[in-house]
Amino acid sequence: MSMNQDTWLERNTFHHGAFWDLIKLVKEKEKKGLKISLCIPTLNEEKTIGKEVLILRSELMERYPLVDEFAVIDSGSEDKTLEIASNYGADVYLASDILPEVGNKRGKGENLWKAIHQLQGDIICYVDADISNIHPRFVYGLVAPLIQRDEITYVKAFYDRPLNYSSGLRPSGGGRVTEILTRPLFSLFYPDLSQIIQPLSGEYAARREVLEKIPFPIGYGVETSHLLDLYELYGLETFAQTDLDRRVHRNQTTNALGKMSFGILQTFFNRLHAQGKLDKMPDLETFYRRFEVEDGNYRQLVQEVVEEERPPMIEIEGYRNRGTSS
Amino acid sequence: MPIEQIDSETLLSGLLKEMPDRIEKIREKRDAFLTDAVLLGEIPSPTYAEDNRIRAVLDRFRENGLDNPTIDEFGNASAQLPGSVGQSSILVMAHADSVFSPDVRHEIQVGSDSMTGPGIADNALGLAAMISLPRILKDLGIQLRDNLTLVANAKSLGRANLEGAHGFLETMSLPARAGICVEGSTLGRLSYSGLGTLRGEITLQVPGDYDWKRFGASGAISHLTSLVNQIREIAIPKEPKTKLVFGGLKCGSSYNTSPRQGSLRFEITSEGDEIIGQMENQLNDICEQFSAETGTLVKMEVVAKRQNCGIAFTHPLVKSTRSIMQEAGITPQVDPSTGDLNALILGGLPAVTLGLTTAENLREVNETVHLDPLYAGMAQLVTLIEAIDQGICEE
Numbered sequence: 001m002s003m004n005q006d007t008w009l010e011r012n013t014f015h016h017g018a019f020w021d022l023i024k025l026v027k028e029k030e031k032k033g034l035k036i037s038l039c040i041p042t043l044n045e046e047k048t049i050g051k052e053v054l055i056l057r058s059e060l061m062e063r064y065p066l067v068d069e070f071a072v073i074d075s076g077s078e079d080k081t082l083e084i085a086s087n088y089g090a091d092v093y094l095a096s097d098i099l100p101e102v103g104n105k106r107g108k109g110e111n112l113w114k115a116i117h118q119l120q121g122d123i124i125c126y127v128d129a130d131i132s133n134i135h136p137r138f139v140y141g142l143v144a145p146l147i148q149r150d151e152i153t154y155v156k157a158f159y160d161r162p163l164n165y166s167s168g169l170r171p172s173g174g175g176r177v178t179e180i181l182t183r184p185l186f187s188l189f190y191p192d193l194s195q196i197i198q199p200l201s202g203e204y205a206a207r208r209e210v211l212e213k214i215p216f217p218i219g220y221g222v223e224t225s226h227l228l229d230l231y232e233l234y235g236l237e238t239f240a241q242t243d244l245d246r247r248v249h250r251n252q253t254t255n256a257l258g259k260m261s262f263g264i265l266q267t268f269f270n271r272l273h274a275q276g277k278l279d280k281m282p283d284l285e286t287f288y289r290r291f292e293v294e295d296g297n298y299r300q301l302v303q304e305v306v307e308e309e310r311p312p313m314i315e316i317e318g319y320r321n322r323g324t325s326s
Numbered sequence: 327m328p329i330e331q332i333d334s335e336t337l338l339s340g341l342l343k344e345m346p347d348r349i350e351k352i353r354e355k356r357d358a359f360l361t362d363a364v365l366l367g368e369i370p371s372p373t374y375a376e377d378n379r380i381r382a383v384l385d386r387f388r389e390n391g392l393d394n395p396t397i398d399e400f401g402n403a404s405a406q407l408p409g410s411v412g413q414s415s416i417l418v419m420a421h422a423d424s425v426f427s428p429d430v431r432h433e434i435q436v437g438s439d440s441m442t443g444p445g446i447a448d449n450a451l452g453l454a455a456m457i458s459l460p461r462i463l464k465d466l467g468i469q470l471r472d473n474l475t476l477v478a479n480a481k482s483l484g485r486a487n488l489e490g491a492h493g494f495l496e497t498m499s500l501p502a503r504a505g506i507c508v509e510g511s512t513l514g515r516l517s518y519s520g521l522g523t524l525r526g527e528i529t530l531q532v533p534g535d536y537d538w539k540r541f542g543a544s545g546a547i548s549h550l551t552s553l554v555n556q557i558r559e560i561a562i563p564k565e566p567k568t569k570l571v572f573g574g575l576k577c578g579s580s581y582n583t584s585p586r587q588g589s590l591r592f593e594i595t596s597e598g599d600e601i602i603g604q605m606e607n608q609l610n611d612i613c614e615q616f617s618a619e620t621g622t623l624v625k626m627e628v629v630a631k632r633q634n635c636g637i638a639f640t641h642p643l644v645k646s647t648r649s650i651m652q653e654a655g656i657t658p659q660v661d662p663s664t665g666d667l668n669a670l671i672l673g674g675l676p677a678v679t680l681g682l683t684t685a686e687n688l689r690e691v692n693e694t695v696h697l698d699p700l701y702a703g704m705a706q707l708v709t710l711i712e713a714i715d716q717g718i719c720e721e
Contacts, residue, residue, distance in 0.1 A: 050436035051364060058357040063389075080438065087438050089357070132433050133368065248433070 009195050012152065012240040013298060016141030022064040025140060029066060029147050036143055037069040037121030040090070041111035045129035046079040052127070052134045053088040059136040066140060069119055072129075073098070073111040081129075093118055107218035108202075116211050123147075124211060128202035133248040141242040142205035153210045153238040154230055156196055157203035159247040175200065179290075181261045182224065185268055187289045189277060192236045193227055194289035195300060200224070200264075203244070210234070220260040221267025228271045243298075334718045338646060341709050341716075342653040348466060348708060349654065353701040355465050359458035360697070362386065363510075364436060367443055367450030370428035376401060376480040379422050379453075383478040386457050392476070400493030401480035406473045406500075407460045409715070415473040416714050417498075417505040417675065418707075419491065419666055420456040421449050421482035425689055442694040447685040451510030451695055453478055455682055455704060462708055470715045472503060482666055484525070487630035491669035504643055504714045505670040505677035506707065507663070510695055511688065513703045514651065515681035516658040518644045519636025520668030524594045524602050524628060528553065528613060531623040532586040540621065545584025547577050549622055554590065556612050560605060566598035570605070595664060599634050632664065635671040643676045643719040650709045654702040676719070680707055 019025060029036065038056065042049060049072065060067040072085040072092045086092045096104040098114040112126055123146050125139050142155045178200050186194040193199065200223050214229040216222055230238065252260075272278045288305045291298055313319045371379035383403040387395035392405035403422070406415065424445035426432070434443035434450075441451075456476055463470065475498075479490035509515065530549055537543065554572065562568050570592065577588030596602050609626055617624040637644060639660075651658045663679050670677035682703035686694045713719055 046437075047435060050438065051434065054357060054436050055361050055364060058361040062357060084436075084438050088436075132435075135365070 008192075008236050008239075009298065009300060012145075012237075013197075014141070014145055014240065014242040016137040016242055016244050019137075019140050019144035022060075022066060022136075022140060025144055025147060026064055026066050029143075032147065034123060034147060035068045035121045036066060036123045036125065037071065037115070037119035038067045038125050038127065038139060039112065039115040039119060040072045040085075040127050040129050041075070041108045041115075042072055042077060042081050042085070042129045043075040043108075044077045044079045044081060046077075046081050046084055048132055048134070049081050049129050050084040050088055052129060052131065053085050053090045055134050056127070056136060056139055057089050060139055066143065067125075069121055071115065071119055073115055073118070075106050075108070075111060105218045109216045109218035109222035112222060113216035113218070116208065122208055123205055124208060125205035126203065128249070130249045131203075131247055133246060137244055138203055138247075139205075141244050142203060145240040145242065146205055146207060149240070151238060152240045153234065154206040154226070155204060155240045155242060156198065156227075157201045157244050157247075158196075158198035158241055159201065159243070160245055175257075177257050177261050177264065181264060183290060184288065187287060188285050189272065190228065190231065191285055191287065191289060193231055195236070196227060196239065196241055197291055197298065198241075199227055201247075210238075217263070217267050220263030224264050225267045225271065228268070232271075232275065334642070337716050338649060338713060338718050341712055341718075342649065345650075345653045345705055345709065348705040349701045351466055352462060352704045352708070355462065356697075356701065358461060359454045359704075360436070360441070362454035362457050363441065363446065363451045364434045366453050367434045367446050368432045370426065370430070370432050371422055371424050371445070372427050373423040373425075373481060373483045373486045375428070376422045380478060380480055383422065383453065383457060387476065390457070390460050392460060398494065398497065400490045402477055402490045402494045404475060404477045404494065406475050407463070407470070409470045409472040409474065411471040412473050414503045415475045415500045416470070416711055417475045417477065417502040417670070417677075418456050418459060418508060418711070419477040419479055419494075419505060419670070420452040420508040421490070421666055422453055422478040422480055423483050423486070424448065424450075425483060426691070430691060439697050440694050441697065442692055444691045444693055447510035447683075447688055447693050447695045449508075449510050451682060451700075452508040455510075455707065456508050459708070459711070462704065463711075466708065468708070468712055470711070472715050473500060474711065475500070475502065479666060485629045487525075488632070488666055488669045491666040492673070495669055495673035495675070502675055504719055505675045506710060506714075507666045507670065507677065507679040508707065509665075509679060509681045511683060511685035512659075512681040513683050513699050514656050514659045515661055515679060516644070516647060516651065517661050517663035517665075517667050517679035518639070518641065518647075518677075519662045520632060520634065520671055521595045521662035521664050522597065522599045522602050522634040523630065523632040523664045523668075524606055525630040526592055526594075526606075526609070526626055526628045528590045528592070528609075528624065528626045530588050530590075532584075533621070533623055536586075536621060542620065545578075546586055546588040546622075547584070549616075549620060550575065550577055550588045550590055552620075553612070553616055553624070556616065557592075557609065560608050560612075563598075563601060566596055566601060568594070568596035568598065568601050568605075570594050595662075597634060597662075602631075632668045633672065635668055636662070637671065637676050641676060641719075642721060643678060643714070646713045646719050647678050647680070647706075647710055650706050650713065654706045654709075656702055656706060676721075678710075680710070682707070 072090045095111045098118045145155045286306045288303045369379040380403045387405035395405040426444040481489040574591035578585035613624040613626045667679045683700040684696045
């Protein structure tokens with residue numbers, strides 16, 4: 001691991017607890033003249049949307065005016081999502097009504113992309129709608145690094161995973177798709193990005209000036225593409241990540257995760273192709289990078305995984321001669 | 327008619343005129359206290375382990391700029407909203423403990439017109455309403471002369487036997503004029519008396535050297551069943567009104583093994599303290615006799631005992647509360663309390679318990695409160711505080 005990566009992990013990894021003083025944060029925001037928009041993309045989220053809008057709006061707009069605009073952008077819910085969100089004071093939009101001249105595609109990425117046009121903020125914070133333990137930290141933990149550090153443009157959430165080992169150490173990683181697909185892919189092709197602890201988390205905040213410069217896959221690949229594209233444009237230094245503690249949400253079926261992985265692979269290979277990495281395949285990395293946490297400190301573990309190979313047995317002389325030697 | 331009484335009635339009718347407007351203003355400003363109900367309700371707070379929820383209440387007291395935010399030696403959080411005169415105070419109390427263990431998933435769901443989750447009615451909503459009072463008073467343009475003392479009391483339910491509320495009252499520095507206990511449910515509840523109560527647990531143990539060949543020998547389940555039958559033979563008087571409830575029976579864990587121990591929980595409530603005393607003696611006798619006759623070890627432990635107490639139906643505090651409820655469109659349901667009200671009244675304070683809204687599935691994990699009636703429930707609370715502040719509720 002290079003010194004540069006060590007430094008990035010130390011300097012750009014935060015815990016939401018560092019930003020508890022919301023009065024201070026609001027003052028800093030106002031001093032810099034920043035406007036913050038919060039966007040929740042939805043599709044049939046009536047069970048959780050009421051609580052998200054109620055708590056985030058009440059705490060972060062009314063009690064502490066950190067957020068200037070709060071929008072729910074919907075893909076065409078058939079349940080009471082829109083009614084409930086509007087009842088608790090969110091601005092509610094149908095993605096299909098925003099920029100109608102570009103047509104309508106159905107997917108979360110579409111809503112995130114159209115939010116850039118619809119919302120006014122200099123910073124846009126995206127929060128998924130299915131969080132059942134919603135808390136203001138899910139927003140202030142992500143926008144605070146952008147308010148306080150001008151060089152940071154994109155802040156990603158990561159969470160505690162409820163896994164415990166008797167040694168007191170626990171792996172700190174993403175979900176199944178992150179650990180089985182994304183992190184191995186990053187370790188192979190973009191080792192720097194393997195330091196992002198949960199590259200697929202649905203909560204992140206970014207400056208408009210970078211969001212407007214990148215394409216948005218409309219489906220499962222949107223989080224992956226953001227990281228790959230912004231890394232290509234600006235490098236690792238402009239990223240940050242914040243530990244938001246625990247996130248409780250629906251568990252996905254293995255089938256759903258397979259579909260998600262398929263979408264992510266498409267996005268990934270499109271980027272490899274566009275960046276010429278498929279045609280001129282570099283030597284593959286042999287270091288697998290994952291994370292561990294001890295006493296609140298995150299540590300990247302680098303493990304050499306060399307997939308040595310044996311030739312076909314038929315090429316081995318001893319094999320070929322085994323019948324004749326006896 | 328004495329001049330003072332005319333004044334009180336005029337003052338009260340002045341307050342009552344404000345009611346429809348208050349209900350609407352509170353509805354418009356609901357987000358802050360609904361948010362607190364969710365955030366506090368999602369912090370597990372079983373009796374004797376309320377610390378995390380109590381600390382969250384204290385943080386809110388601080389954020390709301392109240393005076394003297396404190397956690398006392400009994401684990402209660404309290405703070406004051408200073409009044410313009412401040413020579414006495416009005417006490418508003420909501421218990422912070424809940425019947426749910428931390429193993430239960432404490433998740434509150436928010437719908438358009440309801441909120442659902444363990445303990446939302448009892449008493450996350452009551453707690454949130456109490457915390458929100460300074461802000462609501464400010465929004466309604468009400469400046470109290472008295473200090474408003476807000477208390478989230480710990481150790482209220484079950485075995486705790488109102489320990490937090492008793493402790494707070496014993497150590498309270500500023501004299502209080504009156505007290506209000508706030509419960510999430512149920513709207514219309516009006517308690518102004520505390521019911522005499524005895525809660526106990528009977529444990530039965532089959533000793534190691536028990537003679538399984540003796541006549542009538544059996545395991546703990548059969549013994550406890552016989553014991554319950556014997557207790558049911560106790561004559562329960564109609565006057566004074568008395569009730570015996572079996573609230574819990576724990577025994578055994580398999581299909582084919584006779585358990586050796588078990589326990590039975592019960593509660594006696596009565597309007598006559600002497601009846602409670604007599605029944606306690608009878609229960610002790612039954613346990614002693616049963617133990618001797620069956621060769622088992624039977625012990626009765628009294629975990630909570632409260633005397634009857636109360637203020638009169640005609641007390642100005644009760645009368646004013648009824649008028650306020652009526653004006654808010656709430657039908658009063660007189661219901662003696664077995665909760666914190668006892669501590670307040672025994673502590674010498676005229677006090678009532680109010681409920682804030684209608685609820686379903688009480689003490690189940692899908693406990694639900696309805697939001698539409700809540701705003702009238704909050705308006706009654708605010709108006710009663712103002713009535714106390716204006717001296718309308720004093721004898």
